[in-house]
Amino acid sequence: MSEPAHITVHLHGDPKYLAGVREMVASVARRLGFDELSCSQLALAVDEALCNVIRHGYQGQDERPIWIRIWPEPLESLKSDAPPGIRVVIEDEAAQVDPAAMQGRELDDVRPGGLGVHIIREVMDEAIYEKRSGGVGMSLTLIKRGNVTPTVGAQGPTQGPKGNASCGNDPA
């Protein structure tokens, strides 16, 4: 995307920062017009993506860098009555893997671990893994689109196809 990110965060891959990132992402999504359910889902997806980088990409090396960049999606949604949307790109410097291999595992096999990618794909409208240019690092693009804001007097927000879960922090 040629438009510079509206928000850029550079953090160490340390699990203690996960809560802060969740709160930031949910707060930004809320201000872009997402309902509370979608804010929670977005925070969960970003949390799971960061966990995967920390655990599998960096194997717990907690000073390795992760970058998070955020845009409204599409950009015009900021200036119109269109439903809100958000694009979050998460990049790292971990060893590259085949993006096609980034699939959720079979859920019938109940065992610890391996659920992160499944959760991400379940709650986001798009989740696109790519190799970064330069031969080092992976990029994950997450896109979530919101629902039409109800008019005054209408019933509460309707749930979209991904609106069946809520897992983030409550607003302050």
Place this chain on the structure above:
Amino acid sequence: MPAGADTVEIRDSDRPGVAVVVPKGDIDMSCSPQLRDALRRVQDKRPERIVVDLASVRYMDSSGLATLVEAMKNAKQHQTRLVLCAMNDKVLAIFEIARLHQYFVISDSLDQAYEA
């Protein structure tokens, strides 16, 4: 431990053979190891029943799920009844996304968990 930090308590129940594990706050990758340690300590004592009271858990990610799946497998191996209780809708939702709500015994309240 700073104020408001995520913690895990282990309580002895007044009911014989029952141990209660009480995680608090956000169960994510940073604190799920504490929950894992607490569950292992309790399981080492071989109680008949372990209740995980989730009433004070605001958030859980897949690392928390993995910790509880591991505990459930250990419990089955040792014929211990493991029951989760009092989880809020947001926490229940992640169990449903992962389709694990059918794998666990989940009760609405602590009192019900003693009987489930």
